[in-house]
Amino acid sequence: MQLQNSPERYGLIAILIHWLVAVTVIGLFALGYWMVDLTYYDDWYKRAPDIHRSIGLLLFGVMLLRVLWRAVNQNPAPLPGHRRWEVISAHLAHNLLYLLLFVAMISGYLISTADGSSISVFGWFDVPSVTGQVKGLEDTAGTVHYWSTWAIVALAAVHAAGALKHHVIDRDRTLRRMLGM
Template structure:
């Protein structure tokens, strides 16, 4: 039940998947909105603080997710899927993982370029590694912004593909992640 089997996702995998969905879209919305806040907005300091806090928690969750995936079996692809669909979904999943890490690491690098730690909800803090390369805050900021757009676009495509399998192909793809 908790663990994955060859035919079904376990509770842990499903919980992390849907939590990630909420966090990624939440972070994207807040991030998109907060960069245009005026200096005198009451959210000017709070929104970035929460954005960074949630982002660090997502980084921890995603790292644990990979660990869980590694120690666990992964459900086999659905047999009715064509080889190209199997291949495409495998690549898409891999790219989503890569983009998630690039996004979170670039975010970390923006805030820590001057050796300042990141406070996670005044609960604990993640130490900085300092300036690892020249123009770190600017380059990381650029990557963070555009990778976020790509990840959100790919996530929507990923969701749309699942809905397409459910509605048009009438297979188990979406149900496996919900039930």
């Protein structure tokens, strides 16, 4: 399999980044959903948010690489059987997913750094606050983070449903191209 995309198919790098981001986002959402109900006396009360923040910041780096890779790499052409509205809606959904992912990651970062503290990424390095202490930022960023993550999950479900529709009903190569087949 080629590393770069071609007019007919996705390359290995695009495929690996796509699935890495998809699995990571699902995992972060599940972890975030679970950890908000932890109590102070729970063993995971501090550990779960630390893991969530660390993975979220690493995902931010992966998404920056993904945007760069996408900018210097052609996307495969739509399949001949795709209707115009499908091509346009897929393009809009992808762009909205990218935007929502960055909104979620930036708002998550702002939640944790609103008090001026840095974030330790698995103890490997620290990401400093760029805002310093900002009163009320944590609450505003928390609201944005909450709704953007739910929007990501909803849009990703529509995205997955579209891929399955192409695979099961239309019986075209849309899903197989992202599976490297």
